[in-house]
Amino acid sequence: MKTCLTGLWAFIICLILSGCQKDVSLVNEAAKGSLSKEASGDCSPIITGGAFYANTTLTANNYLDVQINFTTAGAYEIKTDTINGYSFRGAGAATSGLQTIRLTGSGKPSIPSIDIFTIRFDSSVCEANVFVTNPGSSPATTAVFTLGSAQGACTGAIITGTYMVGVPLNASNTLTLQANVTTAGNYTITTNTVNGISFSNTAIFTSTGAQTILLSGSGTPLVAGINNYNIQNPNATCSFSVTAVPSAPNAVFTLGGSPNACTGTQSMGTYSAGTPLNVSNTISLQVNVTNPGTYTITTNTVNGISFTRTGIFSSAGVQTVILTGSGTPLTAGVNNFLITAGNSTCSFSVTVVSGASNAAFTLGGAPGLCTGAIAYGNYATGIVLTSSNKLSVQVNVTAPGSYSISTNTVNGISFSKTGTFTVSGLQTVDLQGVGTPLATGTNSYNVTGGGNTCSANVTVYATIAPAIFNCKLNGVFNDFANPATLVFTNITNLNFKIFGRLGTNYFDIWIQKNNFTLVPGS
Numbered sequence: 001m002k003t004c005l006t007g008l009w010a011f012i013i014c015l016i017l018s019g020c021q022k023d024v025s026l027v028n029e030a031a032k033g034s035l036s037k038e039a040s041g042d043c044s045p046i047i048t049g050g051a052f053y054a055n056t057t058l059t060a061n062n063y064l065d066v067q068i069n070f071t072t073a074g075a076y077e078i079k080t081d082t083i084n085g086y087s088f089r090g091a092g093a094a095t096s097g098l099q100t101i102r103l104t105g106s107g108k109p110s111i112p113s114i115d116i117f118t119i120r121f122d123s124s125v126c127e128a129n130v131f132v133t134n135p136g137s138s139p140a141t142t143a144v145f146t147l148g149s150a151q152g153a154c155t156g157a158i159i160t161g162t163y164m165v166g167v168p169l170n171a172s173n174t175l176t177l178q179a180n181v182t183t184a185g186n187y188t189i190t191t192n193t194v195n196g197i198s199f200s201n202t203a204i205f206t207s208t209g210a211q212t213i214l215l216s217g218s219g220t221p222l223v224a225g226i227n228n229y230n231i232q233n234p235n236a237t238c239s240f241s242v243t244a245v246p247s248a249p250n251a252v253f254t255l256g257g258s259p260n261a262c263t264g265t266q267s268m269g270t271y272s273a274g275t276p277l278n279v280s281n282t283i284s285l286q287v288n289v290t291n292p293g294t295y296t297i298t299t300n301t302v303n304g305i306s307f308t309r310t311g312i313f314s315s316a317g318v319q320t321v322i323l324t325g326s327g328t329p330l331t332a333g334v335n336n337f338l339i340t341a342g343n344s345t346c347s348f349s350v351t352v353v354s355g356a357s358n359a360a361f362t363l364g365g366a367p368g369l370c371t372g373a374i375a376y377g378n379y380a381t382g383i384v385l386t387s388s389n390k391l392s393v394q395v396n397v398t399a400p401g402s403y404s405i406s407t408n409t410v411n412g413i414s415f416s417k418t419g420t421f422t423v424s425g426l427q428t429v430d431l432q433g434v435g436t437p438l439a440t441g442t443n444s445y446n447v448t449g450g451g452n453t454c455s456a457n458v459t460v461y462a463t464i465a466p467a468i469f470n471c472k473l474n475g476v477f478n479d480f481a482n483p484a485t486l487v488f489t490n491i492t493n494l495n496f497k498i499f500g501r502l503g504t505n506y507f508d509i510w511i512q513k514n515n516f517t518l519v520p521g522s
Contacts, residue, residue, distance in 0.1 A: 031094050032072035035119060037126035038212070043119060044126075045176050045214030048203045050105070052132045054112045055376060055390050055430060058086055060278075062105035064128055065171060065216060068121055070094045075268075078103060080117040084132060085110040085428070088117065091268065091280045093322050100160065100214075102171045104279055108430065110392070111376075131186075131204050135388065143205045144183035147236035154231065154238035163197070165221050165247040167294065167312065173217035175199045179236065181208045189215060189236075191229040195244060196222040199229065251293035251313045254344040256286035262339060262346035264320065273332045274355040277305055281325035283348065285339070289313045297321060299337040303352060304330040307337065359401035359421045359450070364394035366452040373447075373456035376430075379413075380461050381437050389433035391415040391456060393447055397424045405429055405449030411460060412438040415445065 038044040047065035052058070064080075077091040078101065086107030094101070103119070109132040117128050148155035154177055161173035177189075184207055190200040197219035205211055221244035230239050256263030262285045269281035287297075292315055298308040305327035313319065329335075329352040336349050364371030370393045377389035391407070400423055406416035413435035421427065431447070437460040444455050 030072075031070055031074035031076040032122050033068050033070035033094075033096075034124035035121050035126045036067035036069065036098075037124070041125070041127055043128045044212045045174070046128055046203075047174075047201050047214045047216050048128070048130060049216070052086075052105075052109055052130055053135045054109050054132055055388055056135060057108045058105040060104055064088050064103045064105070064117070064119070064130075065100050065174075065214065066103065066119060066126070066128070067098060067100050067214075068094070069098050070096050072096065076101075076121070078119065078121050080119050080128075082107065083115045083117060084113055088119075089280075092282065093284065093320065098160070100171045100174055102279075110428070110430070129204070142183075143181060143185035143187040145179045145181040145187065145205065145211070145236055147231060147238045148178050148180070149238035152239050154240045157238075157240040159240070159242055161217065162312070163221050163242055163244040164294075164312070165224050165244055167247070167310075168220045169197060169217040171216070173197075175215040175217065175240065177213045177215065177231070177238075179205075179211045179213050181205045181211050184208055189213060190232050191215070192232060193219065194227045194229055195225070196220050197227075197242070247294065248312060249291075249293045251289060251295040252291035253287045253289040253295065253313065253341065255339055255341055255346045256288060256318070257346045258344040260346065262286070262348045265348040267348075267350055269325070271305075271329055271350055271352040272355055273329050273352055276328045277325040279324070283307050283323045283325065283337075283350070284320050285323070285346070285348070286318060286320055287313075287341070288318050289316045292316060295341070297323060297339060297341050299323070299339050301327065302335045302337055303333070304328050305335075305350075355402075357401045359397060359403040360399035361395045361397040361403065361421065361450040363405075363447060363449055363452050363454045364396065364426075366454040368454060370394070370447050370454035370456040372428075373454075375456070375458045377433065378461075379437055379458060381440055384436045385413055385433040387432070389413075390430040391433060391445070391447075391458065392428055392430050393454070393456065394426065394428055395421075395450070396426055397421045400424060403429075403449060405431060405447065407431065407445040407447050407456075409435065410443045410445055411441070412436050413458075415447075 036044060043066050045067060049065065050059070050062035052062060073095045075093050078089065080088040080103065086105055086109050088103035088105050090101050090103040111132070112134050113132050115130045115132060117130060119126050119128060156178045158176040161169065163169070163173065184205045186202070186204045188200070188202045191198050197217055199215040199217050201213065201215045224244050224246040226241050226243050228239055228241050231237050264284065264286035266284045268284070269277070271277070271281065292313045294312050296308070296310045299306050305325055307323035307325050309321055309323045332352050332354040334349050334351050336347055338345060338347050372392070372394045374392040376392065377386065379389065393405070400421045402418070402420050404418045407414050413433055415431035415433045417429055417431045440460050440462050442457050442459045444457055447454050447456055
């Protein structure tokens with residue numbers, strides 16, 4: 001470690017060096033390390049962000065925060081498997097040490113379920129549970145748990161990240177707590193807001209016993225000093241403290257390659273006309289820091305997009321900074337950007353490709369019945385369709401690109417969907433239903449897309465009545481196996497699908513019949 005500078009700045013640098021994430025990375029090399037997890041294989045600690053609803057497209061608010069102990073700095077890309085129509089991904093550059101990495105969700109969950117995702121990084125693997133529910137429903141019963149405390153203080157509390165006046169918190173700012181769960185279920189833990197920042201997390205305990213909870217920090221520290229926080233939860237309370245350090249002076253640095261092309265520039269992600277940028281769209285460039293401190297590096301806006309990064313240089317020397325892109329490219333072509341930092345400037349270019357061309361695909365079952373067609377949602381005369389009314393069809397994509405699939409209007413309702421296929425192969429598309437059913441009965445719809453047509457049936461009922469189930473499960477259960485015997489009483493002329501999965505300390509049974517799902521505990 002380099003010798004600290006003298007005076008107040010030296011004190012501040014020495015204080016924050018251990019908690020700061022340096023903006024140093026070897027972007028041309030792959031990062032190495034391991035995922036933090038429990039002996040059972042569950043990722044720990046982990047934060048599940050956002051609510052996950054069936055037939056609802058995920059947004060940037062849906063994510064998984066995992067902790068990774070990086071042993072070698074470099075670029076990383078972490079993906080989960082795709083389950084139930086959605087997945088998670090995170091990409092960027094990391095320095096060595098323990099860091100929190102955010103994996104942003106994409107796709108759309110198909111049905112309510114408990115989805116177990118496998119996360120891989122380097123040679124390590126862990127699992128994370130995500131609960132998908134129907135819109136407006138409760139994902140689980142309310143958990144009952146306690147937090148360890150000694151004379152009111154949270155025992156085993158771990159604070160990570162740097163807390164500096166005027167610097168917004170990010171994914172590295174977390175609070176780790178230990179909980180003893182007596183009843184599994186959903187929970188929300190929040191703290192009071194002190195000095196402009198707070199901590200919170202909403203997730204689900206899938207089993208009882210000792211558990212690790214990871215809370216995410218938010219806000220911006222206002223003044224330096226020690227701040228006391230209280231956990232606000234009806235089941236468990238305790239307190240902890242966070243120290244905010246004074247703001248650092250502005251860094252002094254020059255851009256590599258100034259005043260010509262930026263040195264070490266590397267563009268990550270895909271840039272397509274009409275497609276908004278996301279977390280994968282980054283630009284790396286080299287800087288030479290002479291005096292550590294805070295910095296902000298931005299570009300001009302060209303063709304609807306720009307790049308920026310705000311952070312702290314905690315040491316001097318040549319370093320790599322990752323700028324994050326924002327905006328939506330307007331047209332295809334080569335775009336030249338200018339970066340200005342102090343009296344130093346340099347330039348780089350980004351190539352935007354044309355928007356997606358029309359996809360080539362066939363409808364499963366064409367020209368007969370649509371393969372695997374399923375109508376989701378309730379259909380009753382006089383009841384306007386909602387976002388839950390979907391017609392799911394299978395397609396075989398031979399060339400990715402934009403698509404449009406629609407049906408004719410029958411009995412007052414129709415279905416359609418436009419979007420973009422990003423990969424080839426067999427896929428499922430959920431067509432959104434609109435309109436109001438006029439009469440009861442089973443109606444046949446012509447599904448048209450990709451130059452071919454298949455047919456699918458949708459049944460409209462007189463009313464939507466609640467269903468009452470009495471059932472028992474007999475037999476030997478194996479992972480992903482169906483029960484040997486399923487007995488229903490007082491139910492006739494119904495066709496059911498059974499879904500089962502064996503998890504840690506629990507077995508999930510899902511009973512689905514056309515227009516509704518009976519979830520565990522119902």
